[in-house]
Amino acid sequence: xxxxxxxxxxxxxxxxxxxxxxxxxxxxxxxxxxxxxxxxxxxxxxxxxxxxxxxxxxxxxxxxxxxxxxxxxxxxxxxxxxxxxxxxxxxxxxxxxxxxxxxxxxxxxxxxxxxxxxxxxxxxxxxxxxxxxxxxxxxxxxxxxxxxxxxxxxxxxxxxxxxxxxxxxxxxxxxxxxxxxxxxxxxxxxxxxxxxxxxxxxxxxxxxxxxxxxxxxxxxxxxxxxxxxxxxxxxxxxxxxxxxxxxxxxxxxxxxxxxxxxxxxxxxxxxxxxxxxxxxxxxxxxxxxxxxxxxxxxxxxxxxxxxxxxxxxxxxxxxxxxxxxxxxxxxxxxxxxxxxxxxxxxxxxxxxxxxxxxxxxxxxxxxxxxxxxxxxxxxxxxxxxxxxxxxxxx
Numbered sequence: 001x002x003x004x005x006x007x008x009x010x011x012x013x014x015x016x017x018x019x020x021x022x023x024x025x026x027x028x029x030x031x032x033x034x035x036x037x038x039x040x041x042x043x044x045x046x047x048x049x050x051x052x053x054x055x056x057x058x059x060x061x062x063x064x065x066x067x068x069x070x071x072x073x074x075x076x077x078x079x080x081x082x083x084x085x086x087x088x089x090x091x092x093x094x095x096x097x098x099x100x101x102x103x104x105x106x107x108x109x110x111x112x113x114x115x116x117x118x119x120x121x122x123x124x125x126x127x128x129x130x131x132x133x134x135x136x137x138x139x140x141x142x143x144x145x146x147x148x149x150x151x152x153x154x155x156x157x158x159x160x161x162x163x164x165x166x167x168x169x170x171x172x173x174x175x176x177x178x179x180x181x182x183x184x185x186x187x188x189x190x191x192x193x194x195x196x197x198x199x200x201x202x203x204x205x206x207x208x209x210x211x212x213x214x215x216x217x218x219x220x221x222x223x224x225x226x227x228x229x230x231x232x233x234x235x236x237x238x239x240x241x242x243x244x245x246x247x248x249x250x251x252x253x254x255x256x257x258x259x260x261x262x263x264x265x266x267x268x269x270x271x272x273x274x275x276x277x278x279x280x281x282x283x284x285x286x287x288x289x290x291x292x293x294x295x296x297x298x299x300x301x302x303x304x305x306x307x308x309x310x311x312x313x314x315x316x317x318x319x320x321x322x323x324x325x326x327x328x329x330x331x332x333x334x335x336x337x338x339x340x341x342x343x344x345x346x347x348x349x350x351x352x353x354x355x356x357x358x359x360x361x362x363x364x365x366x367x368x369x370x371x372x373x374x375x376x377x378x379x380x381x382x383x384x385x386x387x388x389x390x391x392x393x394x
Contacts, residue, residue, distance in 0.1 A: 125155035144170040156185050175199040192229035198222065203243060214258055217265075219246040235279035243271040260300040268296055 128151075135146035146168040151161045162183035169176040177197040183190065198221070205217040225239030246265050265271065275289045 123158060125153045125158045127152075127154040128159065129153070139168075139170070142170075142172055144168070156183070160185065162188070173200045176201075188231065190228050190230050194227045195225075196227075197224045214261070215249040217246065217248055219243050233281035236277065238276045239274075241273040241275070243273075244269065246271065260304050261297055264293060264296040264300040268293060 129149065130151060132149040132152075133146070134148070135144070137144040139146070146166075148166045150164045151159060152163055153159055156162065162181045162185065164179075164181050166180070167176065167178040175197070176199075178194065179196075180192070180194040182192055200220050200222060203217070203219045203221045206215065209215065209217060220243070222242045222244075223239065225237055227235060227237035229235045246268070248262050248265060271291065271293045273289055273291045275287060277285055277287045279285050
């Protein structure tokens with residue numbers, strides 16, 4: 001019985017030790033988990049700081065997307081405005097010619113007596129230049145000039161045809177082709193129309209490049225456009241501008257935008273601008289322009305920005321880590337010690353559980369042995385009882 005009591009007391013002591021070890025282990029695990037969470041939060045904070053700092057050098061804004069298109073727009077507005085002015089001047093000349101014809105017309109004198117007998121005849125205007133052509137040189141030579149004019153008249157209503165003109169100019173690779181129409185008839189659809197093609201003309205631009213730290217842009221362009229001046233004084237047209245053999249003054253290599261524009265422009269064989277434009281009666285132009293160079297520039301800016309981000313991200317991370325390195329070192333030391341305690345605690349808890357199993361096994365073995373002894377004792381008692389003489393009964 002004493003052995004059973006000792007085993008029971010040992011079992012209860014082990015349960016108490018196990019409970020204490022489990023509580024210590026729980027607290028240590030909680031502390032380790034808390035430190036792990038803090039380490040994760042520190043890394044998240046560093047990443048957040050890096051993201052914020054990267055946003056300060058973000059160059060993917062849509063404001064940069066049409067850098068070169070905006071520069072081209074100013075250049076085109078200036079030149080397209082000239083065609084509008086040319087159309088107005090041409091219409092004023094045609095109107096002056098018709099007005100002079102009207103002023104020269106005389107009212108028929110009143111005839112007294114006699115009788116007019118009409119005969120079928122063809123009416124001609126008082127002035128008509130049906131066709132005029134002039135050329136200098138040969139179209140196969142390096143230099144060539146040709147011009148033509150049709151249906152110049154004092155009475156366009158009478159011939160019912162608009163005035164047409166053309167100009168062809170060639171000088172080496174450079175060519176200029178112009179075809180136009182001036183219409184002052186009462187049933188006209190428009191006042192003036194022009195189709196122009198300029199091939200391989202030199203281009204030199206300085207204005208508008210200051211933002212890019214680029215001094216000038218040089219190259220050669222081909223420009224095609226058709227323009228119409230309507231009866232109400234408004235104009236509209238469309239065109240294509242192609243720029244090739246572009247040369248930019250070497251920009252500041254520290255300016256990422258300038259370098260992106262430089263690399264994109266100099267690597268492109270042809271820069272194409274497509275435009276649609278409208279001109280109001282007060283000579284205000286509304287221009288819509290798109291270009292293949294915009295996407296090339298943005299792709300180059302994105303590439304350079306990714307390189308810059310990677311470089312600065314490493315630098316920023318190193319800088320942030322350096323500033324909190326001392327604290328991180330302390331935390332790491334404490335964290336390592338705590339992990340050792342946790343491991344020891346896990347080992348102690350395992351030992352207690354192992355002792356519990358041993359005690360439980362011994363207790364089970366002891367109970368079995370006691371039961372066996374008790375059974376043997378009962379059998380011996382039965383034998384003793386049987387060997388005793390029977391007592392007389394009263």
